[in-house]
Amino acid sequence: MCLKKMQYHQKILRPHHPSIDLFSLSFIYHHRFGFHVDSWVRSAVTLLRARELHLDFFIHRDYHQTDETFHHKYDFPFATLRNGDLALLRLTRVDLTLPASMASMGLVSLSSMYLDEVYLTDQNVCDLISGCPNLEELELQNCWGMVKLKKLVLGYIYDMESCNTIEIDCPSLCSVRFDNSSFIKFVLNYAPALVEFSVSIVRISKEDYEPWTRIVRLLEQAPFVKQLRLQNWWCKLLTSKDPFPKSFMLHNLNHLKLQTRYTQCDLVGLAALLELCPNLENMMLEYVDKNVEDGILPEEFSNKLDGFRMPSLKQVTMKSYSGTPDEVNFVHLLKKHGVVLEKIVIHHTKVGEKSFSPVVLNKIPCKV
Known part of the structure; x- marks a missing residue:
């Protein structure tokens, strides 16, 4: 009671x-x-x-x-x-x-x-x-x-006062994907099984380079990655004050999917990335318009294309190809450097209801 x-x-x-x-x-x-x-x-x-x-x-x-x-x-x-x-x-x-x-x-x-x-x-x-x-x-x-966690996807998460650090400690993690995720700090403690790594930031602006860089730097703790998908902002990382150490290599990477343009900055960034991937076999490039200026390319990199050590790829696939002078020049560079051992596959941009069959350039000869 x-x-x-x-x-x-x-x-x-x-x-x-x-x-x-x-x-x-x-x-x-x-x-x-x-x-x-x-x-x-x-x-x-x-x-x-x-x-x-x-x-x-x-x-x-x-x-x-x-x-x-x-x-x-x-x-x-x-x-x-x-x-x-x-x-x-x-x-x-x-x-x-x-x-x-x-x-x-x-x-x-x-x-x-x-x-x-x-x-x-x-x-x-x-x-x-x-x-x-x-x-x-x-x-x-x-x-x-x-x-045991094997696949992790983090999507549409941006800096918040109460949650500005993400720490990943998953020994069995095989695949990780960051879709529009931005934190002040990323930490990848231990991921020996990680073979798939994907980064996508669609809100493309000058401010997005920094979160993209913070995520990509996780690759230092994921040396066994075999498949990599990201945007080609590599030139920004190449010219940053805190680049990858000279010993950093992606020896196990064999498949690369890259969103890119074909400007001088993009080509220098691509060449720098390829130099880190000596065993890369397949590369797929998808044209994307970043709608931001590249900025001025530092003089030490402006004529660097001929100096990079590029791998010998089995196949390069170009998506959304429209035949611009930059794209034509890129195909010429692939031929000039003998980068492709077997074939280049070109998918033209669809115009209205009309679609085009892929153009395959077989057996690109290697020139000395």
Whole structure:
């Protein structure tokens, strides 16, 4: 009876009191405490309207491996969050029970989530993201149960005050793609299995060179990349104050897809990139109009084309070819330097309803 009166009294007073910023629990958990923790969590979320909730039941790894409470984990009632205004959730060493209707929960207030020592399946991760449409930060530490992450796509994420660094530490990662992603700092800690690397920034302007450069510099930590897709802003990196070290090479790269023009700056950038790829076999070039001026090419690079060491490619494919003087000159350079061993494939730009069959230039002779 007293409990009911207390709950009623709290409901009367709650509108006159601001919500709390943080509700935190940290102690040695045992199953017999489950009922109490459930009650505390519900009160923190629904009555106190906490903005942050921290539950930490991890003491020390050696302790949990030797003590009888090793298998005692709190089963966090995720469905309770739908009745609150939680913005940040931090859980350490709990079991996570997600409602079957997770996708329809619509936890719009939840923007940050940190999970440590939590068992998660791939479906759990998908459900978490689908149920939290405004989630900006998701950090997983010492979690298990998931199939090892092999493909990562980051799309349409730009600098934010609360999230300006991205750190990738995925030993099994095979493919990574950055679509219009811009952070102050990118870190790729360890990716020995990474073989596919893609960068695309469509908001092309002078300001976009810097985020593009920050992403591309991750290649220093990914020496085993075999397939690379990016824009040809390589001349900017070539002339930057912090270029790649002279020892940097992409020895394993065999397939390159490049969005480019064929101006002097673009050709110098392309030649500089090819010099880093001694074993490249196939290159696909797609014309793109950057709508920005290249700027003045430094004098030391203006006549550098003949000095670069280019690989001998099996095939070069040119997409969106319209026969401009720059494009014709580029084909002439390929022939002059004997860059292509087998063939050049040219796909003309489609005009109206009319399309053209690819033009294949076979067996380009190598000239000394």
